[in-house]
Amino acid sequence: MRKHLTVYVALFLNILLFGCSSRNAPAPVSSLDNQINLTTRKVIITGSSYRVQKGDTLYSIAFSAQKDFRSLAKINRIPAPYTIYPGQRILLKKAAEKPKKTKKYTKWSKKSTVSKQKDNKKLKKELDQPKQREYVQKQANKKVSVRSSKSSTKVIWSWPAQGKVTRRFSTKENGYKGLQIANKKGASVLAAAHGTVVYAGNALRGYGNLIILKHNDDYLSAYAHNSKLLVKEKQEVKAGQKIAEIGSSDSSVTALRFEIRYRGKAVNPAKYLP
Known part of the structure; x- marks a missing residue:
């Protein structure tokens, strides 16, 4: 009887020691990998279209797809102030146009058409020369005004x-597209230039709580x-705010993580900052 009791006590002690050691075991490798992937996972929208999320x-879609917001607005025929809705399909690329059908002409009709076109062009050129000079001058003036603006x-x-x-900043295709500025939690983040807030939220995967400012077109x-x-x-902010x-x-x-985009493309912030 004593022999059996000794065996039971030994088994109980082994189970107790195993339980203590398992509670102090290190975290699974998978949980550590998840933390690493937060900064390395892909944050770019790809494909030919995107379904709008809440x-x-x-601006945020164009930012994540590395596109100019104006081109997306044009492709999808979205007028200013560029209001979109959850579930809406946004085209990221212009749909390919179908080739136009051409009419068949006989050899005689082609020759007559070409000779008529040449005569019409010659007559039109003679009549439109004063108008063309006036138009060219207007366009030149317009270009000057656009540059100054x-x-x-x-x-x-x-x-x-x-x-x-x-x-x-990295020039590699999947490289880091900004500057990472380390500081303690709660340190101030300032507007790098005067602008308008066009996004403030956390819907863009990989960016966390994100703010996007529009400074000009x-x-x-x-x-x-x-x-x-x-x-x-839609809030307007001042530089340094x-x-x-x-x-x-x-x-x-x-x-x-600070980024600058020029017409939708990521550029090196170090070349712009003083």
Whole structure:
């Protein structure tokens, strides 16, 4: 009897020790991998179309697809102020046009048509020369005025946050398309230039709490992974104004991800910042 009791006690102690050791075991590798993937997973919309999700704006879709918002508006015939709705299908590429059917002509009809066209062009050229000179002069004046208006809206950039730059812009296809500025949680995120908030939310996978500012028709800037957003869509902000606080939303590090887009394409922010 004592022999059996000793065996039972030994088994009980082994089970107790096994239970304690399992509670102190390290976390599964899969959970660690998930944290790493937060900053490396793909954040670009691809394909020929996209279905609008709740919280999306045309600017955020264009940003994620690396397209100019104006081209998306034109393709989808969406007028300003570019209102879209959940479930709406947004074309990311222009649909290919069907080739036009050409009429068949006889050899005689082709010759007569060509000779008529030459005579008409010659007559029209003689009559339209004064008009053409007037038109060319008007276009030249118009180009001057367009250039002056563009130069008047030149963007003056400033740094969006204080801290250490821990990642830089990469020219590789799947490289990092901005600057990563590390700082403590709650540090200020500032508008890099005067602009209007065209997106403020967390619907873009891989960017966390994100703000997108429109500075003019050519330039957008983005501020990602914030812990707190302090501005709303359609709000106008001044250069240097606090718009968010640094965080680690949808990221494994506490840092600001700052990007500049020129006509939809990511450009190196370091070339624009003072």
